[in-house]
Amino acid sequence: MASKCIITGVPGVGKTTVITGALARLEQEGVRYANISFGSFMFETALAEGLVKNRDEMRLLSKDDQKTLQQRAAGAIAKTEGNVLVDTHASVKTPKGFLAGLPEWVLEALRPDLFVLIETDEDQILGRRLGDPSRVRDMDTYRALASHQSFNRAIAAAYAMKTGCTVAMVTNADHLLDRAVDDLAALLR
Ligand code: AMP
Ligand code: MG
Secondary structure, eight states: OOOEEEEEOOTTSOHHHHHHHHHHHHHHTTOOOEEEEHHHHHHHHHHHTTSOSSGGGGGGSOHHHHHHHHHHHHHHHTTOOSSEEEEOOSEEEETTEEEESSOHHHHHHHOOSEEEEEEOOHHHHHHHHHTOTTSOOOOOOHHHHHHHHHHHHHHHHHHHHHHOOEEEEEEOOTTOHHHHHHHHHHHHO
16 A cells, blocks of 8 residues: 655754665665655745745745645645655744644645654754755754754654554664664665
C-alpha cells in the first residue's frame, strides 16, 4: 500500500541531507517515493505573487498570508499518487510565535501514515546554521532552539491524535549522518 510520510526538523538540522541519503538507498532496493518539498510549493506561489524574494522570507509574512500559501500547497501536494514523502516543518517560527506546519486542513489533505522528527543537540544545529551561507537561517539561542524542538514533539503528538499516524524520532548527530540515513530508510521501507 502507498505510504504518505511527513519529514520534519528545525531549520539546519540536516533534514534535506538525510532525506536525500535515505531515498538514494531505497532507490537501490527498488522502493520509490515522490520527494516533495512543501516549502518549494509555497515559494512558487509566493514568488509569483511578489510576496517574497527568497524562501526564507516566507516565515516573516503575515499569518494569514502564510496560511493561504500553506493551504494551496497542501491542495496541490495531495494530488500526488503512490509513495509520497513531504519535506516540511512541524511548526514554523514566526515573529508572532510558532505556526503549525500541519493545521487541520493540511492534515486532512495530506492524510499522513508516518510523521518523522529529525532532531539533534541544539549546539550542533547552531553550528550548522553558522556554516550555511546559502540560507538566511535564524540565529537562535540554545534555549530558543530547545524550546522549538520540544514544541515540535508536542505538536507531533497532536498530529498523531488527529490522524492515527505513527511518530518517529531520527537523530542526525554530528559525524553520524549514515546512522540517520539508515534509521530513516528503515522507517520508509
Ligand atoms: P524549507 O526549505 O523546508 O526550509 O522551507 C522553506 C520555508 O517554507 C520555511 O521556512 C517556511 O516558511 C515554509 N514552510 C515549509 N513548510 C511549511 C508548512 N508546512 N507550513 C508553513 N510554512 C512552511
Ligand atoms: Mg531543507
